[in-house]
Amino acid sequence: MRYVSTRGQAPARDFAGVLLAGLAEDGGLYVPEAWPQLGPADWRALRGLPYPALAARLLQPFIGAAIAPDIVARLCAEAYAGFGHPAIVPLVQLETNLFVQELFHGPTLAFKDMAMAVLGRLFEHVLAERGERATIVGATSGDTGSAAIEAFAGRSLVDIVILHPHGRTSDVQRRQMTTVTAPNVRNLAITGSFDDCQDLVKAMFADAAFRSEMRLSAVNSINWARIAAQVPYYAAAALALGGPDREVAFAVPTGNFGNVLAAWVARRMGLKVARLVVGSNRNDILARFLEANDMSARPVEPSLSPSMDIQVSSNFERLLFELLDRDAAATAAAMTAFRRDGKMPVPGAAWHRARTLFHGFRLDDPGTLGEIARLHAASGYLADPHSAVGIAAARARPAGHGVPMVAMATAHPAKFPDAMEQATGTRPGLPARMADLFERAERFDVLPNDLGAVQAAVRGLAGRNAPR
């Protein structure tokens, strides 16, 4: 399987190449040269497989010859072995034709684990094959950093350095990162904002000498392997509900558009998906786009669902490329205009095509608390603020008579105890396997918002990665 850049000016790569590269050199995102296709009989043959086996089978066409199938199967089995639910991605029925798929049973209790657990093992395998090492650096305001640290902790060929804004993450999120004691993990608390952290990471990547000296790599949400590893749970839900012989619909609480893009990919591979509902909080650029072709960025405002507090959804570029019939020059021009003017020009025909499948939905904070309370009263179900937006989106935009709608639950309610208490009156406890999170010792370094200081810290951990 070959991958091409959405902007058409970077070399084509195989799966291992795009895994390690992340972003393409032309600033574009890698997408498969052609989408794998499964016929109805192929989908039916996948029914009833344990989730890790299903994941391996659906990842394989994206990996192609880069990694052998028996190895992919083993890596997937290992990736999901530590999850806190035997079904890995259980479906819970809330109402007639309304289901929740829980994606939060991984080590950090958020859906990022679904892909990151696989990614960590794929990285280690590919590096071992090549006789290379790598240093992952990233900035986080919450779930991505902790999922990455969990996935890479203890791996022998990868070091990982995660920057977070000092004192500005939730206690649970910070402790999930800072209580990991593996020697290849380093947490840097930067006295600054999340944007400062992100700028420091960008500056490290822009420093070509430092980048190659440290063999820097990234696992942010634009890494293709993360999208690929999210496709299987959409298939799992559809197959459980009668697919491919029955249409299903999905509602997805959305930030960077990575999760819902994986649903689009499942459909592109041949799964019958009637509708995709994109749930947003008050940061509603995607809802405005789908309503009125208004893709204009506004300042990010904090909400009860912080992982969706995003105004530029980086993975949207992959959908745009498809909506523009894979015209890389037009995609590059639209992205340049977006960066320059803060508004993305999407041709009317492409917008109309998006609207035949995607529907937008927005919910503000009071609405989110109301939905959490309503769900709790109706069935006792506890949905975190992100999942509540997804469930409200599913209820507001049903796909039609008899089409089951599956809302993606992306975080465990215990990650957001304050919002849960406000809505329901009780604070959900952490699952038993991490009940001692607040007793574990934390380890992190507080550093100024200064590139030199951060680079020195990365060198200190990762110096052993210098080419020998």
Ligand SMILES: *Cc1c(COP(=O)(O)O)cnc(C)c1O
């Ligand atoms: C990352 C995240 C999202 C948003 O997912 P995208 O793929 O960025 O759209 C939603 N909910 C939670 C809990 C998350 O961690």
